[in-house]
Amino acid sequence: MEMKFxxxxxxxxxxxxxxxxxxxxxxxSFRHFGVKLSPQFCSCKGSxxxxxxxxxxxxxxxxxxxxxxxxxxxxxxxxxxxxxASSNLLSRETRVLDAVDDQYGGVVVDPEKLPANxxxxxxxxxxxxxxxxxxxxxxxxxxxxxxxxxxVPAAVKEGFEYHHAERGYVMLTYWIPEGPCxxxxxxxxxxxVGGFVINDKYEVLVVQEKHCAPPSAGLWKIPxxxxxxxxxxxTGAVREVKEETGIxxxxxxxxxxxxxxxxxxxxxxxxxxxxxxxxxSQIIVDDFEIHAAKWMPLVEFVKQPLIQEDCMFKxxxxxxxxxxxxxxxxxSAHHLVSKFDGxxxxxYYNVTEDPNFNCIGD
Amino acid sequence: MEMKFxxxxxxxxxxxxxxxxxxxxxxxSFRHFGVKLSPQFCSCKGSxxxxxxxxxxxxxxxxxxxxxxxxxxxxxxxxxxxxxASSNLLSRETRVLDAVDDQYGGVVVDPEKLPANxxxxxxxxxxxxxxxxxxxxxxxxxxxxxxxxxxVPAAVKEGFEYHHAERGYVMLTYWIPEGPCxxxxxxxxxxxVGGFVINDKYEVLVVQEKHCAPPSAGLWKIPxxxxxxxxxxxTGAVREVKEETGIxxxxxxxxxxxxxxxxxxxxxxxxxxxxxxxxxSQIIVDDFEIHAAKWMPLVEFVKQPLIQEDCMFKxxxxxxxxxxxxxxxxxSAHHLVSKFDGxxxxxYYNVTEDPNFNCIGD
Numbered sequence: 254m255e256m257k258f259x260x261x262x263x264x265x266x267x268x269x270x271x272x273x274x275x276x277x278x279x280x281x282s283f284r285h286f287g288v289k290l291s292p293q294f295c296s297c298k299g300s301x302x303x304x305x306x307x308x309x310x311x312x313x314x315x316x317x318x319x320x321x322x323x324x325x326x327x328x329x330x331x332x333x334x335x336x337x338a339s340s341n342l343l344s345r346e347t348r349v350l351d352a353v354d355d356q357y358g359g360v361v362v363d364p365e366k367l368p369a370n371x372x373x374x375x376x377x378x379x380x381x382x383x384x385x386x387x388x389x390x391x392x393x394x395x396x397x398x399x400x401x402x403x404x405v406p407a408a409v410k411e412g413f414e415y416h417h418a419e420r421g422y423v424m425l426t427y428w429i430p431e432g433p434c435x436x437x438x439x440x441x442x443x444x445x446v447g448g449f450v451i452n453d454k455y456e457v458l459v460v461q462e463k464h465c466a467p468p469s470a471g472l473w474k475i476p477x478x479x480x481x482x483x484x485x486x487x488t489g490a491v492r493e494v495k496e497e498t499g500i501x502x503x504x505x506x507x508x509x510x511x512x513x514x515x516x517x518x519x520x521x522x523x524x525x526x527x528x529x530x531x532x533x534s535q536i537i538v539d540d541f542e543i544h545a546a547k548w549m550p551l552v553e554f555v556k557q558p559l560i561q562e563d564c565m566f567k568x569x570x571x572x573x574x575x576x577x578x579x580x581x582x583x584x585s586a587h588h589l590v591s592k593f594d595g596x597x598x599x600x601y602y603n604v605t606e607d608p609n610f611n612c613i614g615d
Numbered sequence: 616m617e618m619k620f621x622x623x624x625x626x627x628x629x630x631x632x633x634x635x636x637x638x639x640x641x642x643x644s645f646r647h648f649g650v651k652l653s654p655q656f657c658s659c660k661g662s663x664x665x666x667x668x669x670x671x672x673x674x675x676x677x678x679x680x681x682x683x684x685x686x687x688x689x690x691x692x693x694x695x696x697x698x699x700a701s702s703n704l705l706s707r708e709t710r711v712l713d714a715v716d717d718q719y720g721g722v723v724v725d726p727e728k729l730p731a732n733x734x735x736x737x738x739x740x741x742x743x744x745x746x747x748x749x750x751x752x753x754x755x756x757x758x759x760x761x762x763x764x765x766x767v768p769a770a771v772k773e774g775f776e777y778h779h780a781e782r783g784y785v786m787l788t789y790w791i792p793e794g795p796c797x798x799x800x801x802x803x804x805x806x807x808v809g810g811f812v813i814n815d816k817y818e819v820l821v822v823q824e825k826h827c828a829p830p831s832a833g834l835w836k837i838p839x840x841x842x843x844x845x846x847x848x849x850t851g852a853v854r855e856v857k858e859e860t861g862i863x864x865x866x867x868x869x870x871x872x873x874x875x876x877x878x879x880x881x882x883x884x885x886x887x888x889x890x891x892x893x894x895x896s897q898i899i900v901d902d903f904e905i906h907a908a909k910w911m912p913l914v915e916f917v918k919q920p921l922i923q924e925d926c927m928f929k930x931x932x933x934x935x936x937x938x939x940x941x942x943x944x945x946x947s948a949h950h951l952v953s954k955f956d957g958x959x960x961x962x963y964y965n966v967t968e969d970p971n972f973n974c975i976g977d
Contacts, residue, residue, distance in 0.1 A: 416780065592925045598873050
């Protein structure tokens with residue numbers, strides 16, 4: 254049993270490879286550990302990092318006898334070690350958590366090899382931090398799956414902070430060096446889309462929402478919604494219009510976007526207004542969220558007091574009308590892959606088929 | 616002591632107002648609880664919600680005697696209640712957590728009035744869920760400050776899931792109704808900026824990073840970085856250029872933006888390429904993150920093999936050159952406040968001083 258703890262090969266190469274895969278989707282961020290983030294054409298850098306195995310070694314004698322709290326605690330355990338589990342405890346107290354190094358002097362703890370017992374985890378984590386400090390490590394990343402939530406209090410007790418959480422896990426971090434924490438930030442934005450759909454009779458596709466805040470009660474508005482995880486902006490706009498009204502459309506351009514702050518969960522918000530070309534005319538209302546939907550003459554749509562009174566609504570509609578008159582050009586979507594990260598992505602820029610087409614004046 | 620638990624006024628109106636304030640920044644999101652999100656011109660809706668106090672009452676006799684597990688557990692406590700704390704335990708087991716209702720049939724637990732003891736918390740939470748189910752509540756929001764991380768395991772045990780986390784807290788949620796969870800999603804994007812700065816000698820401001828992934832080793836690139844919390848895109852671009860090179864600039868336009876997915880922490884990434892006008896020429900390199908910075912003739916910059924070989928780099932530079940030749944128009948930033956949420960925000964759209972200016976052809 255103890256051999257398991259003393260065996261330097263307790264993580265096999267195949268397991269390391271597995272861990273590399275396990276973390277691969279996060280490594281584009283992990284590659285920034287300990288350095289200020291500096292995007293290329295996305296906010297994270299190029300190719301996948303080399304994952305080197307952080308030896309699951311024991312602290313040397315001087316570390317154990319050293320004046321630090323870890324050593325002290327370890328000694329206490331040695332002296333007071335009682336019950337049949339004492340030798341096991343000892344071995345637990347004196348091992349370092351299984352982890353992989355990242356390219357930036359950080360350490361990523363293996364969430365699949367966490368000690369079973371929260372108190373043992375607390376001691377091993379304490380001991381590991383002392384080990385990593387001696388090794389000059391920077392950021393420590395501790396991903397605790399929801400089924401290991403019993404370990405959260407011990408991690409917080411050791412000084413870990415919440416970094417972010419998703420349904421299945423909470424990520425905690427510990428910044429070892431003196432000075433400000435240089436770990437990458439959590440996601441900062443939510444992204445919404447609005448679909449401006451106008452037909453050849455100059456009728457706009459509008460909806461009235463079932464659940465709407467007082468200011469927009471009774472307003473006929475364009476279909477809007479959030480984009481889904483990993484969804485394209487143009488896809489999200491087409492999907493929202495289809496869901497709310499049953500109308501099929503094709504994406505033309507991002508006409509404008511709005512940036513606002515301290516919206517949901519104090520995060521910022523990017524809202525993209527998309528011009529869409531209708532491919533069908535038969536409206537099927539989504540009863541769940543939409544009270545009513547119809548094709549409304551553009552003139553009537555613009556005349557709505559709520560729009561006339563609101564500078565932002567008005568400006569956006571002015572832009573859409575200018576676009577219809579080819580006096581405006583928005584940003585169209587172009588599928589491109591950069592060699593620097595090999596990621597398929599959408600580059601939005603300004604293109605027109607008409608070389609004589611003029612942009613709107615202010 | 617027990618009176619505290621039995622007193623329906625255990626949350627005073629002033630405390631409710633306080634809680635309203637406490638949650639106000641989140642309520643723009645909370646207003647979406649239980650309904651599919653549908654942004655106006657940001658991804659959350661208008662004005663602040665009315666916060667009504669969710670009575671801190673006890674379950675009625677039929678609820679206690681009812682067949683549900685809560686009642687059963689409560690009875691067990693009544694029968695087995697031992698030690699001096701039993702009456703206290705009893706009162707604890709039979710109270711509902713202090714909380715406020717949201718406008719969408721949800722409940723927001725008051726993080727300042729959580730039971731001191733994790734096991735008591737577990738029972739009260741269990742009991743509260745049963746109460747909220749009977750009341751037909753939808754989404755339950757449980758914000759646990761980092762100093763109450765001891766309550767996380769009990770919440771997870773009761774079926775709560777992680778929703779998101781920030782340094783100071785973890786937010787857990789529980790969706791009561793049958794069918795898919797309709798609670799708003801966590802932030803989905805990170806936002807980066809790049810500053811294309813070119814002077815009247817057609818020299819581009821370029822940097823070589825200290826920590827860069829192999830593909831871009833030796834590349835002279837434009838300064839890039841993440842925008843800060845609640846920072847404007849144009850402000851972020853100007854700040855990054857100043858930090859990395861010491862050059863003062865003014866924002867001209869967002870030239871293009873890139874949307875990529877599964878980048879950091881599996882989140883999506885929006886990267887905005889900004890054209891900036893230089894206001895100074897003296898370079899002061901940021902030694903911490905930048906290896907070197909200089910003004911590089913545009914021709915040399917474009918000739919770099921890494922740029923010539925990469926379709927995305929090349930396209931973006933083509934666009935910047937077109938913009939210099941006034942054959943392209945990007946999106947400029949305009950400060951606007953919409954009546955619908957009263958938020959000061961930036962609307963990015965396409966404007967040019969030159970009415971005869973033509974957009975680039977593809």
